[in-house]
Amino acid sequence: MRRIAVLDIGKTNAKVLVVDLATGAEEVLARTPNAVVREGLYPHHDLEMLWSFALSGLKLAAARGVDAVSITAHGAACVLVDDVGGLALPMLDYEHVGPDGMAAEYDAVRPAFAETGSPRLPVGLNVGAQVFWLSRAFPAEFARVRHVLMLAQYWSYRLSGVAASEATSLGCHTDLWNPWEGRFSSLVGRMGWEGLFPPVRKAADVLGPVLPSVAEATGLPAGTPILCGIHDSNASLVPHLGEAPCGVLSTGTWMIVMALGGRKVELNASRDVLVNVNALGQPVPTARFMGGREMEEIMGGRIVEPSAEDLRAVLEGRVMAMPSLHPETGPFPGKRFGWIGGEPQGGARMAAASFYAALMGAECLDLAGAEGPVIVEGAFGGNLAFLRMLATATGRVVRGSGQGAGTGLGAALLAGPLAVKAAPAVEVLPENDALWTGYVGAWREAVALR
Numbered sequence: 001m002r003r004i005a006v007l008d009i010g011k012t013n014a015k016v017l018v019v020d021l022a023t024g025a026e027e028v029l030a031r032t033p034n035a036v037v038r039e040g041l042y043p044h045h046d047l048e049m050l051w052s053f054a055l056s057g058l059k060l061a062a063a064r065g066v067d068a069v070s071i072t073a074h075g076a077a078c079v080l081v082d083d084v085g086g087l088a089l090p091m092l093d094y095e096h097v098g099p100d101g102m103a104a105e106y107d108a109v110r111p112a113f114a115e116t117g118s119p120r121l122p123v124g125l126n127v128g129a130q131v132f133w134l135s136r137a138f139p140a141e142f143a144r145v146r147h148v149l150m151l152a153q154y155w156s157y158r159l160s161g162v163a164a165s166e167a168t169s170l171g172c173h174t175d176l177w178n179p180w181e182g183r184f185s186s187l188v189g190r191m192g193w194e195g196l197f198p199p200v201r202k203a204a205d206v207l208g209p210v211l212p213s214v215a216e217a218t219g220l221p222a223g224t225p226i227l228c229g230i231h232d233s234n235a236s237l238v239p240h241l242g243e244a245p246c247g248v249l250s251t252g253t254w255m256i257v258m259a260l261g262g263r264k265v266e267l268n269a270s271r272d273v274l275v276n277v278n279a280l281g282q283p284v285p286t287a288r289f290m291g292g293r294e295m296e297e298i299m300g301g302r303i304v305e306p307s308a309e310d311l312r313a314v315l316e317g318r319v320m321a322m323p324s325l326h327p328e329t330g331p332f333p334g335k336r337f338g339w340i341g342g343e344p345q346g347g348a349r350m351a352a353a354s355f356y357a358a359l360m361g362a363e364c365l366d367l368a369g370a371e372g373p374v375i376v377e378g379a380f381g382g383n384l385a386f387l388r389m390l391a392t393a394t395g396r397v398v399r400g401s402g403q404g405a406g407t408g409l410g411a412a413l414l415a416g417p418l419a420v421k422a423a424p425a426v427e428v429l430p431e432n433d434a435l436w437t438g439y440v441g442a443w444r445e446a447v448a449l450r
Contacts, residue, residue, distance in 0.1 A: 016057025117275025171277030255291030377406025
């Protein structure tokens with residue numbers, strides 16, 4: 001297989017791209033915001049809008065010629081379908097506070113971190129909490145559920161007609177999976193949900209050929225293989241599975257920091273540390289925070305390129321952003337965002353925000369026990385100020401992917417190997433300048449004192 005169409009459903013945006021496995025080239029064909037619908041029973045994602053988008057994007061892909069379709073999607077997401085494939089309930093937005101209303105009841109039944117590697121998270125960030133809340137808040141509708149599908153597998157189901165479960169999605173802080181034993185957690189049996197989860201398949205498994213109706217709507221050839229699909233952060237990890245030890249930052253709405261072959265550390269669940277599962281079914285120590293979301297909020301959506309003068313002004317003035325805008329997540333729970341050294345504007349604000357994200361990323365790398373080079377995939381992969389500060393804060397070489405998402409290539413690699421390994425778009429060494437190293441130390445001291 002050479003040309004792979006990838007359906008990439010992120011929390012903020014969805015896109016369709018084609019990856020050429022002969023060269024590693026990625027071509028984004030279509031993109032749309034993944035907006036949350038506020039009306040109805042609760043905030044939810046518009047799956048029919050996304051389905052129409054997917055069909056139109058795959059039609060563009062088919063016109064260019066593709067050999068298979070792979071899927072990647074964000075975590076903390078599941079879809080409840082009935083016995084004819086329709087929605088038993090709308091797909092809950094994981095940021096909805098509904099599940100928090102039953103937190104005490106859920107806490108009484110959820111497994112411990114030692115079993116699942118899944119910390120207790122707010123709102124619907126534990127998929128088990130979502131399913132628990134939906135089952136009790138809407139019992140009549142929940143009684144119609146035939147399958148609980150993780151998000152990537154919902155789309156492979158729509159494309160192939162075959163329902164499947166998959167470990168990278170189940171192992172994404174859901175409370176539903178035991179990553180060390182490679183099986184469902186005790187929660188699934190305790191709640192009587194065993195029959196709701198389809199058989200577990202590997203991310204790279206071909207579920208079947210494209211459905212005739214989808215082939216007709218898109219122009220995909222009959223028999224086009226549909227792969228099972230993968231959680232997006234683990235898609236970013238796929239190209240690096242043979243490079244351990246290393247740390248990989250998958251960046252988008254979330255910054256997911258994963259340690260491959262790192263040092264053994266005691267994982268601190270209270271600091272948003274968890275265990276992911278990679279495409280080989282192996283547990284991966286992970287730490288995270290809402291890097292992309294916080295960057296967007298700090299900048300008010302206005303991303304600018306800082307100049308050398310902006311960088312120097314921030315470094316010399318020790319202008320620092322303190323964690324965090326979303327104190328319920330990330331490595332510094334409970335600490336509230338604020339500025340030290342004045343509130344910058346323009347390019348200086350972008351520099352300070354980039355430094356903040358890098359220092360948070362360095363903290364996450366340490367919490368996960370990462371060793372070796374640091375690889376940055378996704379939105380932060382082309383942010384040079386971020387890469388330079390991350391290299392300085394970790395004392396390691398940092399390799400940036402450029403502006404590529406990382407998830408698209410990883411999802412495509414499920415279909416076959418890359419013929420030529422691409423060099424990193426950017427490679428950055430730690431700064432020795434006291435302005436940079438002093439800033440790192442001052443930021444860490446300030447965080448400790450807050």
